[in-house]
Amino acid sequence: MLVLYFARSAELAGLRSETVSVPRQIxxxxxxxxxxxxxxxxxxxxxxxxxxxxxxxxxxxxxxLVLHPGDEVAIIPPISGG
Amino acid sequence: MDESEDVPKDFIKLKSEKLSVEEVSELVISPYCGAVSLFIGTTRNNFEGKKVIHLEYEAYTSMAETEIKKICRDVRQKWPSVKHVAVHHRLGLVPITEASVIIAVSSPHRVESLEAVRYCINTLKASVPIWKKEIYEDEYSWKENKECFWANSEK
Known part of the structure; x- marks a missing residue:
């Protein structure tokens, strides 16, 4: 599973994406x-x-969630577009 | 007149270059439409007394485009006479007073495009994964739209 981090979550995690292994059903x-x-x-x-x-x-x-290898999961902090 | 010559189109773009009002409004012009309504979101120079130096935007680009497409689809259900919809959002560093978002909608008559453009910006603020960081003289802050339902409610 590919985890994507944005905005404050990217700052806190210290990276923007990584592959993470978790149980398929979670x-x-x-x-x-x-x-x-x-x-x-x-x-x-x-x-x-x-x-x-x-x-x-x-x-x-x-x-x-039923996750498949290669699925993309993003951490979404409060949005502020516009 | 055969209106099928000008089929309804959605123009969606996220880009790091300066946005052009003229470019976005020209995208939606149609000989079948008597109205083009525009919304331009620009960057302010102050927040709660603090001087804002500039702003930085980032996006989950692929999902943001998908969410904007959903907004366009909803617009066409709510206002079937709407012809073209264009949404350009800027990413990266945006100097003060420049546009961060430009939305243009065309329709045969003005009521539909005016209502649709308001719906577009309100829904964009609630559902499109884009983030804005305000840079002050000696600190910065990640902004949160009041339309974002999972934002901290005290703010």
Missing amino acids: TSLQLWEEIVKIHPRLAVIRDQVVFAVQQEYVLLGDQL
């Missing part, structure tokens, strides 16, 4: 916890992020 909250294990500094934005899984927004919670 809730979105468990996925967040796995990513925070790799980058503990991300913990501070827990209440201010959503995921984009294959470019679809997913909230952190009980939703079960």
